[in-house]
Amino acid sequence: MTAIVADRLSKWYGSRLAVDNVSFEVRTGEVMGLLGPNGSGKTTILRMLTGFLRPSSGTASVTGVDIFKEPVEARRRIGYVPEDVPLYDWMRVGEFLAFMARIKRAAPSEAAAVDAVAERLSLRDALRVPIGKLSRGYRQRVAIAQALVNDPAVLILDEPTNGLDPRQIAEMRSLIQSLAGKGTVLLTSHILADVERVADRAAILLGGRLLGVHTIRAGATGTRLKLVARASASAVRSCLESIAGVRGVIFEALPAPAATCVCTIEVDTPAVAEALASCLVARGIPMLELGEARVDLESIFLALTGSEPGART
Numbered sequence: 001m002t003a004i005v006a007d008r009l010s011k012w013y014g015s016r017l018a019v020d021n022v023s024f025e026v027r028t029g030e031v032m033g034l035l036g037p038n039g040s041g042k043t044t045i046l047r048m049l050t051g052f053l054r055p056s057s058g059t060a061s062v063t064g065v066d067i068f069k070e071p072v073e074a075r076r077r078i079g080y081v082p083e084d085v086p087l088y089d090w091m092r093v094g095e096f097l098a099f100m101a102r103i104k105r106a107a108p109s110e111a112a113a114v115d116a117v118a119e120r121l122s123l124r125d126a127l128r129v130p131i132g133k134l135s136r137g138y139r140q141r142v143a144i145a146q147a148l149v150n151d152p153a154v155l156i157l158d159e160p161t162n163g164l165d166p167r168q169i170a171e172m173r174s175l176i177q178s179l180a181g182k183g184t185v186l187l188t189s190h191i192l193a194d195v196e197r198v199a200d201r202a203a204i205l206l207g208g209r210l211l212g213v214h215t216i217r218a219g220a221t222g223t224r225l226k227l228v229a230r231a232s233a234s235a236v237r238s239c240l241e242s243i244a245g246v247r248g249v250i251f252e253a254l255p256a257p258a259a260t261c262v263c264t265i266e267v268d269t270p271a272v273a274e275a276l277a278s279c280l281v282a283r284g285i286p287m288l289e290l291g292e293a294r295v296d297l298e299s300i301f302l303a304l305t306g307s308e309p310g311a312r313t
Helices: 042-049 071-076 093-103 110-120 136-148 166-179 192-198 233-240 272-282 297-305
Strands: 002-013 016-027 031-035 057-062 078-081 154-158 184-189 201-206 209-215 223-229 246-251 261-267 287-292
Touching: 002 042, 002 184, 016 031, 016 042, 016 057, 016 184, 031 042, 031 166, 031 192, 042 057, 042 154, 042 184, 071 078, 078 136, 093 110, 093 136, 110 136, 136 154, 136 166, 166 184, 166 192, 184 192, 192 297, 201 297, 209 297, 223 272, 233 246, 233 261, 233 272, 261 272, 272 287
Parallel strands: 016 209, 031 184, 031 201, 078 154, 154 184
Antiparallel strands: 002 016, 002 057, 201 209, 223 261, 223 287, 246 261
16 A cells, blocks of 8 residues: 655746756655755755645645645644754743644644654653753754644654654654554655665655655565576576465676676565475575675665765764
């Protein structure tokens, strides 16, 4: 099931094209990252998806609701945390969350909504503390809490670790991971490690264009296996064709003459690896390596953009 659909979104600012015909989908329950350097169009895309900015062309929907035709209903389904969240420093955390619950008409009651989100984000001990006295990390938690207070289907985060120290960054990554599966999360970052450690998939942007969408970890999208075998590609392909649950295979180009075959196999479940190993052994094909493939997001980013990645943390 699809939670977010962006269909050929473009945005012009005068003569400058900020977003150029971008299309992607975010599946229900997954964490997806928009990765790109500053100025790549990430924030503009989020503002269009949340209804704060109309596109020059294209459409978008959240859980099947058109953002531009039914903006009020679409916004009810979105929790949005911009990069610089406007919090009221003089209000206590509990007061602020109750205020936001009232604005968003949270059910079954404001008190119940605040209690639930405070528990979810470990804010119980801070409910009576003025927001102005909180650390940057706790302010960010409060910002996410106000976005979740009405239990929206989709949470959208713009640069959620920006300005945090290393410990706070680690805590924020853990928090985002804890939200996965219970709802859908779309986040932006120019830092590779942020996306690599929390997201299921990454959409790589440069100059307002979408360069590609890459799976980082399995989740609902299946598993990737890496196989190194002493055989020809055709012999390995023949074996794969006999196994149920194999979605596709990509063979690496090796210098000729190559005595080994290296490939990445997309499968439905990790259990396919056992069937593959049995098939290779039965056909007398020596295996040099068989295991879950790790996506090297840094290599993909550099190959697509030809530029230096964001600093690792």
